[in-house]
Amino acid sequence: MKKFMIVLVGAVLLGGCNLDNDAKSEAVDRAGHADSADNDNIIEETRKEEIHSSYTVADYIKSVEGNLEANSDALIEKLKKVQTYNFYSEVELLDFVADRNDFYLSITMFSMDRVANEVFYEGKDSSIFSGSVGIVEDVPFSIVLGNEIDDFWNFYEENDEELDTLEKQAITKWFADCWEKANGQMIELPSYFCFHDDYESFDLKKREQISDDEKWAE
Template sequence: MFIVDKYIGSIKTNLEKQSDLLVSNLKKTFEYNFSSDIDLLDYCAFIEPTRFELSIVMFSMDKEVNEVFYEGNDKTVFAGSEEILSNIEYHLLNDSQLEKFFEFYEQNEDTLVSQEQRVFTEWFSQCWEIAGGASMKLPSYFIFHDDSKSFDLKSNQWIDDQEKWS
């Protein structure tokens, strides 16, 4: 039988195992020479719920909601996107348990989605701070792919996406 608290605890445990890798990868990006055309950074979480995998990609964006690319000759200038984490497992489950798990998930979806997002956001935010995120000059946000809200990593608050583009 599946229990909400046990499932969320499993996510926390599995994310913690990836904290050092995330911190290390974030530290590298903080040292980049970002293009002056970049207005903000979006760290976008892509979740594959059927495989319990999480990937995070950093996108450099302008205020027009466009990804910024650099086409100059200076190889030290960064613009574009970069994968920060690739397909890490956030929950382990035997294949024989999948059907029962997804029944449990469907019955508890509203609770589980909000708690999953809270756990992913708190974990990323904590790693961002440990990596030295306060030194980042660009506004930086943690987002979930295809969601309409963003977590402002500097103020530690959720905002509507429209706020960051204005």
């Protein structure tokens, strides 16, 4: 009987030790997983910081300016050609409208009246110009390599408003500078540069930003 009791007590003690060991192992495993998860989070945050640090607002806008400058000659030649157009007598102003599509820029010239209507000539004289004409199409103002697309959009979304404003300023300045180099002042009609769906324009003759109310009221 005593032997049986001793064996039973020993079994209980041994089982308790095994339970303690199992609990310790489980705790170690949990701690290991927690450390692993923390390490993964640290690595992910570090990766994000490295991604963001590869882009800066200043460097991006500088690259936009460089990409636009590479297309200056084509724009200047097109603006020189505009000077040769025989505009319909009812055309009261020229509106150069820019569209941005992700990384590309297109600009179209519209012949307009003072109440914001596009003017069309319906006569038979083929020398008379009215309506619209493309000035530049699909100019790559921003160039991003395929394997950097996701990283770039993360950066852009974080700086969306600032980049939008600075892009518009860079594009407007580029167009206005090319306008001057092409002697755009020789065109007698009032001429403006704007972005599609914007509510203000750049007066190319006066070299100043004005509201749409000012543009259409003159």
